[in-house]
Amino acid sequence: MPEPKNRTHSVREIKVKTPGGKVVLQFRRRKPKLAHCSSCRAKLPGIPSVVGRMSSLSRSQRRPERPFAGKLCSACARKVFMQKARSIGASS
Numbered sequence: 407m408p409e410p411k412n413r414t415h416s417v418r419e420i421k422v423k424t425p426g427g428k429v430v431l432q433f434r435r436r437k438p439k440l441a442h443c444s445s446c447r448a449k450l451p452g453i454p455s456v457v458g459r460m461s462s463l464s465r466s467q468r469r470p471e472r473p474f475a476g477k478l479c480s481a482c483a484r485k486v487f488m489q490k491a492r493s494i495g496a497s498s
């Protein structure tokens with residue numbers, strides 16, 4: 407029976423062959439899912455799927471350097487920019 411901390415679905419079991427030839431069971435944390443676009447649900451590239459290590463990364467490694475980065479994909483962000491430009495142009 408695994409230890410209580412390892413009795414969860416967020417921990418996966420892997421079998422590792424040691425140099426001595428024994429096969430031992432090891433427990434590794436599962437990687438979290440990739441971030442998704444809140445509009446079209448596409449996977450967001452450029453955002454690492456890490457837990458607890460995000461603060462050690464530099465700011466530019468956490469998400470792309472543009473508005474709506476980490477929330478919207480580039481195509482959806484472009485649509486928003488175009489929509490805003492249209493509304494500004496129509497009012498003036």
Ligand SMILES: [Zn+2]
Nearest residue numbers: 443446479482
């Ligand atoms: Zn999108």
